[in-house]
Amino acid sequence: MKFPVRSLANVSYNGSTGHFTLKGKKKERTLTVNTVKTFAQTLKMMALSKELIQTDDIATKREAYYVSKNWAEARFKEQPESDTVMEDVEAFFSVNREQLGFVPEEKGGDVAGRLVVIDHDRDTGEELRIDCTRFGSGAYSIPISVEDLKFETDAQFILCIETAGMFQRLVKHNYWKKANCILISLGGVPTRACRRFVRRLADSHGLPVYVFVDGDPYGYSNIYRTLKVGSGNAAHLNEYFCVPQAHLLGITPQDIIDYKLPTHPLKDVDIKRARDALKNDPFIQHYRSWQLALEQMIKMKVRAEQQALAKHGLNYVMDEYLPQKLANVGRFLP
Amino acid sequence: MKFPVRSLANVSYNGSTGHFTLKGKKKERTLTVNTVKTFAQTLKMMALSKELIQTDDIATKREAYYVSKNWAEARFKEQPESDTVMEDVEAFFSVNREQLGFVPEEKGGDVAGRLVVIDHDRDTGEELRIDCTRFGSGAYSIPISVEDLKFETDAQFILCIETAGMFQRLVKHNYWKKANCILISLGGVPTRACRRFVRRLADSHGLPVYVFVDGDPYGYSNIYRTLKVGSGNAAHLNEYFCVPQAHLLGITPQDIIDYKLPTHPLKDVDIKRARDALKNDPFIQHYRSWQLALEQMIKMKVRAEQQALAKHGLNYVMDEYLPQKLANVGRFLP
Secondary structure (H helix, E strand, O other): OEEEOOOHHHEEEEOOOOEEEEOOOEEEOOOOOOOHHHHHHHHHHHHHHHHHHHOOOOEEHHHHHHHHHHOHHHOOOOHHHHHHHHHHHHHHHOOOOOOOOEEOOOOOOEEEEOOEEEEEOOOOOOEEEEEOOOOOOOEEEOOOOOOOOEEEOOOOEEEEEOOHHHHHHHHHOOHHHHHOEEEEEOOOOOOHHHHHHHHHHHHHHOOOEEEEOOEOHHHHHHHHHHHHHOOHHHHHHHHHHOOOOEEEEEOOHHHHHHOOOOOEEOOHHHHHHHHHHHHHOHHHHHOHHHHHHHHHHHHHOEEEOHHHHHHHOOOHHHHHHHHHHHOOHHHOEO | OEEEOOOHHHEEEEOOOOEEEEOOOEEEOOOOOOOHHHHHHHHHHHHHHHHHHHOOOOEEHHHHHHHHHHOHHHOOOOHHHHHHHHHHHHHHHOOOHHHHOEEOOOOOOEEEEOOEEEEEOOOOOOEEEEEOOOOOOOEEEOOOOOOOOEEEOOOOEEEEEOOHHHHHHHHHOOHHHHHOEEEEEOOOOOOHHHHHHHHHHHHHHOOOEEEEOOEOHHHHHHHHHHHHHOOHHHOOOHHHHOOOOEEEEEOOHHHHHHOOOOOEEOOHHHHHHHHHHHHHOHHHHHOHHHHHHHHHHHHHOEEEOHHHHHHHOOOHHHHHHHHHHHOOHHHOEO
16 A cells, blocks of 8 residues: 655645645555554555445544544554554545544534525434524534535635634624625634534635735735644645635734734744744745735734724724725735 | 622522522622722713614623724723623622623524424515425534524424534434434533523423433533533533533433444543542532443443444444433433
């Protein structure tokens, strides 16, 4: 069996598709006395995946590890071992592991606004139409696996929001009605399910994705960049989990000046994160405007949170900031 | 103005109501040269609350802090200052801060199963009926403030689940149909909104609440105990946020033996947490059966996760474990 090597050394940044891609390097797993256990575990993991697909079931990484406790001599001692084999299988078939029936432990992502999600009842096969305009102050919680969902929408764009508090404000005031959009709460660094949901939704209706995060290196490098181009150490997956159509609405370093926002001083860890991104991140290195933004922030020595807009009144964000920004989409950061 | 003192020294455990309650100790805030700023801030915070209620709006702690940036000399320098004043106001009026229009930053809690949540459209006043049986593999995400929600249900009980992965398994297989229940994902230590939701729902229909967590001191002392009796440093709120009707379904230390579960060794921090609970926690000290369970776990020196049941097959938890446990509700831990 030949597997692609999964490491940064076997990765390049693809400007046209907008994500990291694998170079051709492969490693081989042959059946010898030394590899017999790993070989057996790989086959067992493939068999588990086959069973999951045939029975329309799912297993988390953790559950797959525990299932192996019944594999006699082939059982895994620790979960990192089973995770590695699972990722090998995933890379071997060049699919994402949700398609193999393996799902992450963590959910994440809430949705409200102009969207109907189409799911089905597992027992009856009945189509279920989930209308995200009819949740009041609540929201639709994205499931762990989103591969089978379908969408209907007449929204103009998707607005992804970093914090639950800001999401709740926009939901409470039905902001999606006024702006004709879909609101998605990322809840910090977005989970795989959340990223995949945004990607599939954006692809299916050709929707732009605007991202509204805190104005700090964590919001840019961790939350936004993970959503847009994926992560470096899972390059074989980024094809599915990145959202190349994403753009950063704010809070930009320039917004801090333009909107006279209350700030906090950058911590050492913020400055290090920004400098690291300038030096090592192929995504940042690809875009001059991102380099300028990070350099501006390092020079200003301050950061600002989404909630800082509340200085001008609790609903300033909906009445002034978002409409003004959305009128100049071309000025968003790439 | 007289405020109740908010500290453990002013708290007692009330066996009949099932939560910590405040003793009578009060502190006074009078208008003097030294207190003029705090006094003004307290009045400003009360005025903000009044405005929130009148306009049916909300503000997170963080937003309230930023709003104060417009209070000239009365502005807060750091958020802990504004949080303290907000909690004073809350304790002063003896209400929870959601009722004052102040909401937490964090959402949390997903719901699926035999429940209709009744909310309303803020703009039109139209009643919105959210049917939690019709979410497919997704779920209803609990809003930050749940005070105005109403419920319809014919479920027999509420099943609260620690991990998103286990919740997803039960949802995926429509377990709520078979067991005639409502499934709630706690997502680790439950947020205020999630605890308040469970409490209001359980109160409104006289439903028992069964809690399914990992078999370890964190699952017992942090997740379960916070849900059931609230937390020590917010005693003036526990009346609203505790769920006295909760009982622990499992994973109990005895389950680890009875179901021959794969285990992990207890870490030093687990043992310390269990010993601390035995020594200092008035809730544990109230129940002999809890003391015996924690002592049994310390003696066994192992812990087991919810997912460990997968050793017997991925759906053993639904086909065997939960039905067997639910047939003996009287043996649940209090």
